[in-house]
Amino acid sequence: MTNKAATASIIAAVGVVAVIGTIAAVTTSKKASEDGGNMSTSIKLSQLCSSTLYPAKCENSLTPVVNESSNPEEVLRAALQVAMNEVGAAFAKYSDVGKGATDKITLSAIGECKKLLDDAIVDLKDMAGLRADQVVVQVNDLRVWISGVMTYIYTCADGFDKPELKKAMDKLLTNSTELSSNALAIITRVGQFLHQGQDAKSGSTVGGSRRLLGWYMGDAHDVESRRHLLAINGRLDEIAVVRDASRRLLSETMDEITEMSHDGDRHLSETMDQIDEMSHDGDRHLSETMDQIDEMSHDGDRQLSETMDQIDEMSHDGDRHLSETMDQIDEMSHNGDRHLQDVSTSNPTGNVSTSNLTGKANTSQVMSFGDGSSASMFFGVSNLTKEADFVRRRLLSMTYDGSSENEVKQYGEGNKRRLLNDPLSEDEVKQYGEGNKRRLLNDASSGDEVKQYGEGNKRMLLNDASSRDEVRQYGESNKRRLLNDVSSGDEVKQYGEGNKRRLLNDASSGDEVNQYGEGNKQRLLNDASSGDEVKQYGEGNKRRLLNDASSDNEVKQYGEGNRRKLLSTQMQSIADMSAQMNRRLLATELPEDLAGKRQLLSNKLVMIYEVAKEANCELEAIGNGRIPEEEEDQRVLATEVVGTIEDLPNNHRRKLLSAGIFPEWVSSHTRRLLRIPGGLQKPNAVVAADGSGNFKTITEALNSVPKKSTARFVIYVKAGEYKEYVTVNKDLANVFMYGDGPTKTRVIGDKSNKGGFATIATRTFSAEGNGFICKSMGFVNTAGPDGHQAVALHVQGDMSVFFNCRFEGYQDTLYVHANRQFFRNCEVLGTIDFIFGNSAAVFQNCLMTVRKPMESQGNMVTAHGRTDPNMPTGIVLQGCKIVPEDALFPVRQTVPSYLGRPWKEYSRTVVMESTIGDLIKPEGWSEWMGDFGLKTLYYAEYANTGPGAGTSKRVTWPGYRVIGQAEATQFTAGVFIDGMSWLKNTGTPNVMGFIK
Numbered sequence: 002m003t004n005k006a007a008t009a010s011i012i013a014a015v016g017v018v019a020v021i022g023t024i025a026a027v028t029t030s031k032k033a034s035e036d037g038g039n040m041s042t043s044i045k046l047s048q049l050c051s052s053t054l055y056p057a058k059c060e061n062s063l064t065p066v067v068n069e070s071s072n073p074e075e076v077l078r079a080a081l082q083v084a085m086n087e088v089g090a091a092f093a094k095y096s097d098v099g100k101g102a103t104d105k106i107t108l109s110a111i112g113e114c115k116k117l118l119d120d121a122i123v124d125l126k127d128m129a130g131l132r133a134d135q136v137v138v139q140v141n142d143l144r145v146w147i148s149g150v151m152t153y154i155y156t157c158a159d160g161f162d163k164p165e166l167k168k169a170m171d172k173l174l175t176n177s178t179e180l181s182s183n184a185l186a187i188i189t190r191v192g193q194f195l196h197q198g199q200d201a202k203s204g205s206t207v208g209g210s211r212r213l214l215g216w217y218m219g220d221a222h223d224v225e226s227r228r229h230l231l232a233i234n235g236r237l238d239e240i241a242v243v244r245d246a247s248r249r250l251l252s253e254t255m256d257e258i259t260e261m262s263h264d265g266d267r268h269l270s271e272t273m274d275q276i277d278e279m280s281h282d283g284d285r286h287l288s289e290t291m292d293q294i295d296e297m298s299h300d301g302d303r304q305l306s307e308t309m310d311q312i313d314e315m316s317h318d319g320d321r322h323l324s325e326t327m328d329q330i331d332e333m334s335h336n337g338d339r340h341l342q343d344v345s346t347s348n349p350t351g352n353v354s355t356s357n358l359t360g361k362a363n364t365s366q367v368m369s370f371g372d373g374s375s376a377s378m379f380f381g382v383s384n385l386t387k388e389a390d391f392v393r394r395r396l397l398s399m400t401y402d403g404s405s406e407n408e409v410k411q412y413g414e415g416n417k418r419r420l421l422n423d424p425l426s427e428d429e430v431k432q433y434g435e436g437n438k439r440r441l442l443n444d445a446s447s448g449d450e451v452k453q454y455g456e457g458n459k460r461m462l463l464n465d466a467s468s469r470d471e472v473r474q475y476g477e478s479n480k481r482r483l484l485n486d487v488s489s490g491d492e493v494k495q496y497g498e499g500n501k502r503r504l505l506n507d508a509s510s511g512d513e514v515n516q517y518g519e520g521n522k523q524r525l526l527n528d529a530s531s532g533d534e535v536k537q538y539g540e541g542n543k544r545r546l547l548n549d550a551s552s553d554n555e556v557k558q559y560g561e562g563n564r565r566k567l568l569s570t571q572m573q574s575i576a577d578m579s580a581q582m583n584r585r586l587l588a589t590e591l592p593e594d595l596a597g598k599r600q601l602l603s604n605k606l607v608m609i610y611e612v613a614k615e616a617n618c619e620l621e622a623i624g625n626g627r628i629p630e631e632e633e634d635q636r637v638l639a640t641e642v643v644g645t646i647e648d649l650p651n652n653h654r655r656k657l658l659s660a661g662i663f664p665e666w667v668s669s670h671t672r673r674l675l676r677i678p679g680g681l682q683k684p685n686a687v688v689a690a691d692g693s694g695n696f697k698t699i700t701e702a703l704n705s706v707p708k709k710s711t712a713r714f715v716i717y718v719k720a721g722e723y724k725e726y727v728t729v730n731k732d733l734a735n736v737f738m739y740g741d742g743p744t745k746t747r748v749i750g751d752k753s754n755k756g757g758f759a760t761i762a763t764r765t766f767s768a769e770g771n772g773f774i775c776k777s778m779g780f781v782n783t784a785g786p787d788g789h790q791a792v793a794l795h796v797q798g799d800m801s802v803f804f805n806c807r808f809e810g811y812q813d814t815l816y817v818h819a820n821r822q823f824f825r826n827c828e829v830l831g832t833i834d835f836i837f838g839n840s841a842a843v844f845q846n847c848l849m850t851v852r853k854p855m856e857s858q859g860n861m862v863t864a865h866g867r868t869d870p871n872m873p874t875g876i877v878l879q880g881c882k883i884v885p886e887d888a889l890f891p892v893r894q895t896v897p898s899y900l901g902r903p904w905k906e907y908s909r910t911v912v913m914e915s916t917i918g919d920l921i922k923p924e925g926w927s928e929w930m931g932d933f934g935l936k937t938l939y940y941a942e943y944a945n946t947g948p949g950a951g952t953s954k955r956v957t958w959p960g961y962r963v964i965g966q967a968e969a970t971q972f973t974a975g976v977f978i979d980g981m982s983w984l985k986n987t988g989t990p991n992v993m994g995f996i997k
Contacts, residue, residue, distance in 0.1 A: 053186040054869070055179045062180070088125065088150075088177055092118035095157065098170045105757030110160030113759050114170075117153040120769070120797075123731055124150055140192035141873070141979055144185060145799065145841065148872040149819035151181045152839045155868060155905075156818070160759035182869050189871045237564050237623075240616045244568060247575050247609050251582075253683075254605055258586060261595055261602070569620045576613035579606045685714050690721035699727045699738075699748065706733050713737055718778065720745040726752070726765060729798070733770040740778035743807035743828070747779040753788030760813060764795035771820075773801040774987055782810040786832060786855045792816045796840070803827055804989045810835065811852060817842040817876065821978040825989055830886065834864035837904060841874045843974045845992060847881045851898050851920060853889040860889075860920075861927055863901035865908040875909030875939070876901075877972045880996040883949070885920045893920040899927040903934035903960075911964075911972045913943040914996045921949035926956050935960060943969040944997060966995070 050059035095114050099107050124146050131139065154177055158170040583606040591599055686702040687694030696702040699718060706714045713735045720741040727748060729736055740746025750765030752758050766780045773796070784791035793810040796803075799820035807828045808815045814831035817840035824844045829836055832854040836844075851860045862883060865876050883900075885893045898920045901910045926940055938960035942952060952963050974980040975993030984991055 049187060049190060050183075052190050053183040055183055058179060059183045059187075062183075088181070089122045092122065092177075094173065095170070098173060099161065099166050102166075106162050106754070106759060107166060109757065109759040109762045110157075110162075110166075113160050113761050114157040117157045117761075120731060121150040121153040140188060142799075143188050144192070144871070144873050145820055147181060147185045147188065148839070148869070148874055149797070149799075151178060151185070151869065151872070152819040152866070154178055154181070155866075156761060160761060162754075162759075178868075182871070185869060185871045237568065240568050240572070240619060241564075243612060243616050244571055244575070247572075247613060250605065251575060251579060251609055254602055254609075255582070257598075257602055258582065261591070261598060565620050565623055569617055572613045572616045572620070576610050576617070579609040579613065582606055583610070683715075684717035686716045687719065688716060688723075689719040690723060691719075694719060698725050699723055700725055703727070703729060703733060703736070706736060708732050709734070711735065715739075718746050721747075723748045724750070726750050728767040729770045729773055731769045731771075731798075734798075735772040736770055737774045737776075738778065739776040742777050743779040743805060745779075746777065747781055749781045749783060750793075751783045751788075752791065753782070753784035754790040755788045756784070760790040760792065761795060761816065761818070763790060763813075764792040764816065766794050768794070768796040768798050768801055771799045771801070773798045774804075774989070775802070775806055776804045777806070779807040779809065782814065784811070786811040786852075786858070788812075796822055798822075800983045802984070802987050802989050811854070813837060819874075823974060823978060823980065823984055823987075823989065823991065825991060832860050833858065834861050834902070834904065836862060836876060837864040837866065838876075839866035839868070839872070839874050839905070840876075841978050843877045843879060843972075843978055843980075844881055845879050845974065845996075847878070849878070849881055849883045850886050851883065851889060852886045853892070854896065859897035859899065859927065861899050861902045863910045864904040864929075865901065865910050866905040867907040867909050868905045870907050870937070872907070873977075875911065875972070875977070877910075877977060878912045878915050879973070880992075881912075881915040882918075883915065883921060883947075884918045889920065893918075896920075897922055897927075900925050901940065902927040903929045903938045903940075906934045906937050907939070908934055909939040911939075911941045911943070911969070912945060913941075913969055913972060915945050915950075916947040917945050917949035919948035923951065923954035924956050925952070926958075926961060941968070941972075969995075 047056075047060060050056045050063070053059045095118055096111065099111050102108060102111070128143060128146055136143070154174050155171075158167055158174060161167040161170060583603055586599060586603055586606065589599070686696060686705055688696045688699050688702045690697060694717075696705070699716070702716050702718075706716075709732050711734065714733075714737065716736065716738045718738060718740045723746075725748065729738075748766050750763075752763040752765070754760055754763060756763075763782065763784070765782050768775070780794040782788075782791040782793040788811070790813040791810055793808045793814050795816040795818055797818040797820055801820075801822045803822070803824045805826045806824075807830075809830045811831055812833040812835065814835040815829050815837070817836065817838035819838070819840055822840050822842045824842065824847055826846050827844070828848040828850060829844075830850040830852055832852050836842075836849075849862055851862065854860055863876050863878075865874075867874050885898075889896060899922055900912055900917075901908075925942075928935065935958040938958070940956075940958070940961045941964045942950075942955075943964050943966070955961060955963075970976060973994050974984060974991055978984065980991065980993055985993070
């Protein structure tokens with residue numbers, strides 16, 4: 002049953018279109034003498050309403066409230082105010098649907114309805130608050146925002162899963178939807194009319210366009226003069242913006258350098274403490290080592306003494322053994338003489354067989370007998386007496402063939418050993434004496450060496466490198482000399498105990514430490530920037546670093562007429578100061594862990610220097626009477642315009658720059674440095690799951706953001722997994738959030754439709770505030786393919802940007818709900834409709850990774866939700882890659898995958914300049930349900946490549962087309978999401994036109 006109160010409220014909402022529609026019937030007929038121009042806008046109401054989807058309702062609702070005396074700005078403003086009041090009253094009745102329900106999804110849907118309709122009221126209120134001059138120039142924005150309001154309305158109804166409840170909510174909101182559609186059509190037509198009016202007045206375009214803004218422009222001569230003056234002042238305003246940003250950046254850089262200097266001091270102090278501790282440890286270690294050496298030396302002495310005693314004992318034993326051996330030899334010799342005498346007596350011929358004596362036959366030794374005759378034992382012996390000694394030795398197999406009995410007698414009993422050891426002569430034995438018997442064992446150490454060093458220096462025989470004289474020379478306190486030859490004992494005495502670090506760090510002597518003292522330890526690290534220099538500039542003198550020439554007196558001196566000269570002096574001061582700071586920074590010696598930061602700061606200073614010099618070039622050109630031309634801000638007011646950017650009219654007004662927006666003559670890299678938060682700039686809040694930041698959760702950090710602030714608020718989220726559900730509320734505009742990488746900083750949730758939540762309520766992260774920028778983060782919904790709808794990221798904030806982010810889920814991964822968004826270098830993973838919603842969303846240079854679905858399921862990359870042909874919304878994939886994940890790859894030919902399907906009747910999706918993998922079916926696109934939307938959708942492809950990019954077998958629906966460059970121009974970032982007016986100022990890499 003229809004709710005009567007709700008119906009009455011909806012009927013009252015007719016005023017939305019009624020007031021807006023009056024713009025079509027307005028006729029302004031003031032004379033030129035009264036207003037400086039004559040703008041006549043007349044169009045019949047019936048003609049205007051005929052462009053809407055519900056013309057009868059349009060005429061019936063607008064006729065009673067047309068006011069012919071109102072100007073366009075006032076009519077539009079009033080229309081938005083009525084819309085806010087009347088539609089708000091209708092929204093107040095939504096809670097009657099599903100009243101008394103207890104199931105989780107219905108309760109979730111009711112809660113989401115309340116929030117969505119509240120958001121719609123807020124947006125209408127913001128639109129109604131626009132100034133009269135802003136209404137006309139923001140027609141494109143108004144179309145986007147009203148489309149958002151319409152999207153909130155149907156999303157409210159879509160949240161109900163029970164058919165009867167969804168039907169009841171649709172019926173309750175039908176009139177609101179239709180009247181909002183009429184309003185959207187009228188605003189779109191007004192935009193077209195204004196654009197055409199500018200083209201019709203090409204001869205006086207400037208005056209006409211500025212009249213719409215409420216500006217009074219006199220005659221043609223005055224117009225040209227004023228235009229030239231405005232151009233100069235505009236360019237000076239640009240340079241002033243650059244100056245202010247450079248000052249801020251230079252101030253922040255100075256703070257960072259000062260902080261880094263303090264870090265260096267702390268690092269040095271800690272290092273010096275460590276060195277002192279190491280020095281003490283080294284002394285203890287050295288002392289213990291020397292003690293061990295002494296102990297080893299004493300042990301060596303004892304061992305050497307014992308060894309020498311053993312050698313002496315062995316020598317005495319050897320003497321006794323040698324003496325006994327010689328006695329045996331002598332006795333054998335006498336026996337041999339007697340035996341020979343017996344042989345000689347019994348054998349007069351002298352032929353003797355020695356085989357029985359030697360045990361060997363065929364001896365060839367010649368013997369000489371004493372009777373003067375020569376004979377051999379085999380050949381004859383000539384001198385028996387002379388060879389008696391030889392025979393005696395031969396019988397004993399002696400090796401000293403040249404040692405006769407005379408030699409034995411010559412050396413005497415005491416030197417009998419000479420007969421055993423031929424290398425030592427008897428003279429050598431006598432020379433060294435009994436005390437140097439060791440010479441017989443160790444020829445390397447002579448007796449002279451032993452005598453020279455004495456018993457106390459016996460260790461010299463073991464360690465020839467460190468003599469006792471060296472030990473005595475340096476003394477006990479300098480024992481380290483024996484271990485560390487680099488630092489002599491003299492060096493230790495020179496620097497003293499307090500400078501022990503000299504032994505460890507030869508670069509910083511004790512004299513240096515004493516010279517600068519404990520307070521100047523940084524001198525050892527920072528030779529160029531002493532603490533005095535830091536104090537010299539100090540906090541109070543930062544102004545000198547930033548603005549050396551712009552005191553109040555100087556402003557008065559130059560006056561407004563000489564802004565150029567003043568700006569030139571200021572920019573030169575900034576350039577000089579940044580160069581000076583950079584020289585000092587680069588001359589600074591820093592610990593290794595600060596060297597990288599030093600380089601980044603140096604790069605920043607170079608950028609500041611370059612932009613300051615470039616600004617002065619601009620000022621010089623102006624001084625020479627030349628205004629450098631800038632790139633025209635090409636914009637269109639209607640999606641129906643066809644043509645390339647070059648074809649667009651060149652007569653749009655030049656928008657003066659506001660704070661934080663920089664001109665084209667500033668290089669893109671420098672512009673990003675001056676403009677975008679993050680990087681080296683200190684964040685306003687740091688989130689760290691491990692407690693090392695200001696907050697442990699992202700939600701806590703967002704709660705610290707000032708409400709309705711226009712300043713950029715920066716939140717740094719450190720690496721970690723944040724298992725929380727985060728919402729950036731609508732009243733939190735201009736939040737910049739960045740992490741350590743899309744796989745390092747991740748926000749994780751697991752809510753799903755199967756788990757009892759409406760689709761929009763399953764979101765892990767929701768970005769609803771306008772101007773939200775996110776960089777290097779990941780958003781995950783882990784519900785899995787069997788969880789059905791499970792959103793990782795929901796975004797409805799206008800002019801939002803995501804750069805280097807990752808969105809991971811299965812069905813409904815990324816919900817681009819409403820308004821305008823830009824995605825660059827991102828990855829989206831999913832299965833069914835994994836990019837869906839009714840935003841005007843451009844994905845540039847992104848990766849679409851198609852995952853493996855459940856059995857009997859297929860994959861649809863997109864599902865756009867456009868419900869009205871006048872909505873400037875759609876999904877654009879430009880320069881993207883569509884590929885399968887590893888799990889899908891083996892079965893990619895059997896699992897059906899498509900570029901998209903029409904979620905709503907006027908679904909719009911464009912795939913251009915992208916690479917399409919062979920996982921995409923040849924037909925390319927899939928139906929939603931039968932022939933729903935096939936005639937009204939807009940699906941297009943342009944200049945795609947890859948094995949899945951062929952269009953010969955694509956669907957033949959009326960709404961599908963392969964387009965050319967002219968039509969594709971409408972879907973470039975500069976045109977489709979009006980990127981030239983806002984995206985270029987976010988600091989995100991982007992391409993306004995075509996990529997290829």
